[in-house]
Amino acid sequence: MSHSESNWQTGLLEQLKNRNIPVETSAVSAMPLWKIAAEHWRGAAELAERQSARWVSGWAEQRTGQYELNTVFARSRGYLLLRTTVPEGKAELPSQATVYPAANRSERHTQDMFGIHFLEHPDNRPWLRHKAWKKHQYPLRKDFPLAGEPEKVTAPDMDYQFVKGRGAGVYEIPVGPVHAGIIEPGHFRFQAVGETVLNLEERLGYVHKGIEKNAEGRTAEQLARLAGRVSGDSTVAHAWAACQAMEQAAGMTITPHAAFIRGILTERERIANHMGDIGAICNDVGFAFAQMQFTRLRELWLRNNKQFFAHRLLMDCIVPGGVSCSLTDEACKTLQQELQALKKELGEILPALDLNSSLEDRLLTAGWLSEETAAAFSAVGYVGRASGQDVDARRDAPCPPYDRLNFKVALENQGDVASRLWVRVQEIFASIKLLAQMLEQLPEGETKTAWQTPAADSEGIGIIEGWRGEIVTFVRFTENNQIARFYPRDPSVVNWPTLEKIVMNNIVPDFPVCNKSVNGSYSGHDL
Amino acid sequence: MLRLFVKTLKTGVVTERFKKPKDSELEQLGIEVKRHIDRCFSGSLAIREVDAGSCNGCELEIHALNNPFYDVERFGIHFVASPRHADVLLVTGPVSRHMQTALLRTYEATPNPKWVIAAGDCAACGGEFGVSYASCGAVANVIPVDVVIPGCPPSPEMLLKGLLGMMR
Numbered sequence: 001m002s003h004s005e006s007n008w009q010t011g012l013l014e015q016l017k018n019r020n021i022p023v024e025t026s027a028v029s030a031m032p033l034w035k036i037a038a039e040h041w042r043g044a045a046e047l048a049e050r051q052s053a054r055w056v057s058g059w060a061e062q063r064t065g066q067y068e069l070n071t072v073f074a075r076s077r078g079y080l081l082l083r084t085t086v087p088e089g090k091a092e093l094p095s096q097a098t099v100y101p102a103a104n105r106s107e108r109h110t111q112d113m114f115g116i117h118f119l120e121h122p123d124n125r126p127w128l129r130h131k132a133w134k135k136h137q138y139p140l141r142k143d144f145p146l147a148g149e150p151e152k153v154t155a156p157d158m159d160y161q162f163v164k165g166r167g168a169g170v171y172e173i174p175v176g177p178v179h180a181g182i183i184e185p186g187h188f189r190f191q192a193v194g195e196t197v198l199n200l201e202e203r204l205g206y207v208h209k210g211i212e213k214n215a216e217g218r219t220a221e222q223l224a225r226l227a228g229r230v231s232g233d234s235t236v237a238h239a240w241a242a243c244q245a246m247e248q249a250a251g252m253t254i255t256p257h258a259a260f261i262r263g264i265l266t267e268r269e270r271i272a273n274h275m276g277d278i279g280a281i282c283n284d285v286g287f288a289f290a291q292m293q294f295t296r297l298r299e300l301w302l303r304n305n306k307q308f309f310a311h312r313l314l315m316d317c318i319v320p321g322g323v324s325c326s327l328t329d330e331a332c333k334t335l336q337q338e339l340q341a342l343k344k345e346l347g348e349i350l351p352a353l354d355l356n357s358s359l360e361d362r363l364l365t366a367g368w369l370s371e372e373t374a375a376a377f378s379a380v381g382y383v384g385r386a387s388g389q390d391v392d393a394r395r396d397a398p399c400p401p402y403d404r405l406n407f408k409v410a411l412e413n414q415g416d417v418a419s420r421l422w423v424r425v426q427e428i429f430a431s432i433k434l435l436a437q438m439l440e441q442l443p444e445g446e447t448k449t450a451w452q453t454p455a456a457d458s459e460g461i462g463i464i465e466g467w468r469g470e471i472v473t474f475v476r477f478t479e480n481n482q483i484a485r486f487y488p489r490d491p492s493v494v495n496w497p498t499l500e501k502i503v504m505n506n507i508v509p510d511f512p513v514c515n516k517s518v519n520g521s522y523s524g525h526d527l
Numbered sequence: 528m529l530r531l532f533v534k535t536l537k538t539g540v541v542t543e544r545f546k547k548p549k550d551s552e553l554e555q556l557g558i559e560v561k562r563h564i565d566r567c568f569s570g571s572l573a574i575r576e577v578d579a580g581s582c583n584g585c586e587l588e589i590h591a592l593n594n595p596f597y598d599v600e601r602f603g604i605h606f607v608a609s610p611r612h613a614d615v616l617l618v619t620g621p622v623s624r625h626m627q628t629a630l631l632r633t634y635e636a637t638p639n640p641k642w643v644i645a646a647g648d649c650a651a652c653g654g655e656f657g658v659s660y661a662s663c664g665a666v667a668n669v670i671p672v673d674v675v676i677p678g679c680p681p682s683p684e685m686l687l688k689g690l691l692g693m694m695r
Contacts, residue, residue, distance in 0.1 A: 132624035132661055139660055148660020153631070154624040177629050180608035182576045182589050185626055206625045207580045210661030229655050232584025232680065276587070289531055295594035296541060302591070312682060313584055348537075352530040523582045526623075 008051045008075045015047045016040075028459055029248045031072075033081045041069070041084055042094035045103075048073045053080070054391070055100040055378050057472045057489035060110045062142050067091055067116055071103070072461070072472060077396050081461065092117040102378035102494050113140040113212070128205040128526065130157035139213050146213050165191030165198050173508065177206045181512075184522035188511075195507040200500045208526040215486035220246050220320040220451055223483050227473070228315050230488050231524030236262075236269040237466025238488055238524075239318040241473035244399065246320050248460030249477055250452045257445030258322035259400035264438050265314050265323070267431040270467035271342075272301050272313075274424040274431075277519055281421050282353065284513035285362035293349050297342065304338055322448035332439045339432050339439075350425065363418035367502045367514035371413055377501075378494045381469020382427065383518055386420040388413035393465035405437050420517040453481045466491065468521065490524030542598045545687060571603040572690065575613035575637065579630045579669075580662065581620030584680040585647040589617065591683045604690055610636040615693070618670075621649040621656040622663040634670045644689060645672045648679040 009032060016023050016036070021043060024035040036044055045055075056072040056079070066085045073080045086093050095118035097104040107118045108127035115138040118124075132154050133139055139148065165172065170193055177185035187203040211230060215223055227242030228235040240262055247254060254262075279294030302312040309317050309325045317325050327335070353359060369379070374387035384391055392409040394402040410426035412419045456479035464471050469491030476485040499518045503511055578586055592599040593606075607613050610633045622630055634643070645666040648654040653664030666672050676689040 130625045146659050150624055150660060154627045156628040177626065178577055178633055182586050182606060184578045184583055184586065185629065207620070207623050208625055208661050209580050209621060209623045209656045210659045214656060214659060226655055229582045229584070232582035233587060235584065289535065292595050293534065293538070296538070296596065299591060299594050299596050313587065313680065315679065348534050352534060521583060
């Protein structure tokens with residue numbers, strides 16, 4: 001992975017020195033790693049923010065006698081890992097959430113799972129913690145067993161302090177965790193006047209199933225399976241990010257053939273999900289034609305997945321060291337024809353969407369996200385790219401095969417539901433182009449390289465552009481090929497908070513279409 | 528508007544014929560064919576889907592039941608918004624402990640007679656997540672289960688077989 005264009009990092013390093021903040025520099029694979037003292041944790045974030053760096057991800061890890069805290073920043077092609085440690089006896093450090101709103105929930109996640117206290121955090125309510133583990137228990141500490149000490153029936157969390165609206169005519173609408181449709185569980189609390197939303201608060205964590213804890217002690221292969229189930233619709237991208245991180249830790253490279261197959265799988269996953277979303281967004285405003293056409297195209301697409309890759313959603317196709325499937329020349333030809341057929345279908349369906357005035361009426365200007373808000377929350381994927389955030393890991397952290405392929409990153413700044421829909425459309429066409437190149441140039445070679453046991457304590461960071469956006473996955477091994485720490489940062493982690501801003505001043509009945517236009521993963525967020 | 532009609536006519540009917548599942552296939556799904564179900568449901572089945580902690584993979588395939596190829600409504604099967612309108616709870620996922628009470632309340636809100644289908648490997652046995660501080664594992668650990676449809680995720684065909692099996 002190349003991390004060039006890192007001039008901002010030179011500037012940042014100088015400013016840190018000017019502020020007398022000592023920095024110990026090293027690297028995790030190609031990513032620069034800077035270690036600083038905990039007391040400068042916020043100061044460093046302030047300087048990074050001045051360099052217009054984006055907050056990417058944050059996580060903690062328990063090492064012997066201390067906690068290690070990590071933040072990844074990025075600007076353009078330069079990713080940077082900032083690290084500090086706090087002793088177990090005094091687990092506290094300054095919060096970065098006052099500088100980066102994007103860090104807010106991530107720090108609350110760390111607080112709930114490790115019991116690390118973030119000083120001057122703007123919102124110290126629990127986040128993932130409901131009632132499944134007791135006060136003063138922290139599941140990701142090493143002395144907390146995976147089995148925990150659960151009650152026979154876990155009580156619902158009634159203590160969460162939602163923001164209340166006051167004044168004449170203000171009323172509250174609680175929704176969830178069990179929703180009316182076939183979707184994942186989560187709670188939404190609206191404050192409304194008439195039909196207008198004054199405020200929305202999300203309360204997530206309902207599908208927390210202990211993925212991070214469950215990962216500990218797994219082998220590389222077992223972790224790839226688990227990563228493929230972090231979020232079922234992003235199974236390929238999550239499995240790839242985890243495998244990339246593990247391969248980095250093991251110091252191994254995969255064959256070009258395997259890299260191309262991974263690319264093909266990822267772009268197929270992107271097209272399948274975008275088609276589903278475009279249909280569903282139109283359906284949320286009552287335009288059934290698009291829903292029927294796009295679910296039909298999606299079904300045909302998934303059936304080809306089954307035929308050529310043995311799984312409709314492409315689960316478990318990516319394994320440590322390579323892939324578990326391959327394509328014959330004939331299959332490549334058939335898939336090329338499939339691309340032509342899809343283009344033709346889209347050529348017939350999309351004008352019917354584009355020229356439909358009732359669709360336009362509902363989608364244009366609905367659910368607006370400004371560029372400033374998108375930047376403050378580090379929005380990624382189609383949510384970010386519809387609001388001017390030019391971020392795409394396929395271009396910014398290019399691993400094979402993307403370093404050899406040509407494509408254009410879709411970018412708009414209109415920021416409404418319509419824009420998020422049309423960015424998806426553009427991304428389908430970009431993926432078709434990428435698939436055509438990969439099927440054309442698919443190199444010969446082995447599908448899998450033999451797994452090498454990584455050295456004890458070795459770590460890796462995988463960065464993959466899933467269909468929802470950039471996924472950043474951290475992995476560390478113990479000795480014996482076992483996982484010590486796994487933290488996948490799903491794009492939903494940074495995109496969920498934008499939904500609260502998106503629905504502001506919209507009418508309550510437009511919430512479903514606004515929500516669908518973001519389509520955050522509950523499972524990928526709750527872990 | 529003309530484009531819309533042209534495309535609709537050109538696409539035609541893609542809905543596929545679906546054979547009633549055989550007894551041997553039903554046994555595979557662990558379904559005891561209950562004669563009285565027929566009388567209770569009279570050829571119509573109202574389903575409340577509950578994601579109790581799934582990775583969302585099962586939901587994608589349950590959604591596919593509504594696409595024009597499977598068109599599940601032609602069999603009288605429809606998804607409803609409230610458990611109070613439901614005959615059947617279709618539950619996915621290992622039951623996360625944070626969803627345990629919500630699932631129990633949804634079960635209580637469903638009027639009798641009611642049946643529970645556990646769809647997917649996680650709902651069947653806990654799958655990749657098992658039982659832990661955060662997960663109760665299989666749906667049967669929380670509420671009584673009548674039918675289990677395995678798969679990670681179960682294909683729309685498997686789901687349809689399971690649902691039609693209940694209605695025979």
